[in-house]
Amino acid sequence: MRLIFRWAALTLAFWAATSLVPGITVNGGFKTYLWVALLFGLINAFFGSLVKILTFPATIITFGLFIFVVNAAMLMLTARWSGALDVTGFWSALFASLIISLVTSVLRGFYIKATPF
Secondary structure, three states: OHHHHHHHHHHHHHHHHHHHHOEEOEEEEEHHHHHHHHHHHHEEEEEEEEHHHHHHHHHHHOOOOOHHHHHHHHHHHHHHHOOOOOOOHHHHHHHHHHHHHHHHHHHHHHHHHHHOO
C-alpha cells in the first residue's frame, strides 16, 4: 500500500512541477504521468542511489543542497529515456526537482500522520 501511495504522490508531484515550471512538459494524459513517475522512481532508485553515494562529500559540503542537483540530473536522465517527458534545460530540471521534492515530502508527511502505525 505504501508503494502505491508513493507512486501516486510522485505522479501528483510531476503534475505540479509541469504546471509550475516552464520548460518541463509531459506529453500525454494521466497514464503518461503515471508512466513518467514510475520511470523516474526506478531511475532514482537504481542510479540515483549510486550517484548520491558517490557525491556524498559534495552533499556534506553544501549542507544537503547538492541532492537537488542529483535529482535534477535524474530528471534529465528520465527525460532522455522517455519520449513523454521534455526538459528544456538544467535550471528547469533543478526547479522541477525542488517542487517534486517539496510535494512528495508534504504528501509523505500526511501519509505518516494518517497511518496508525
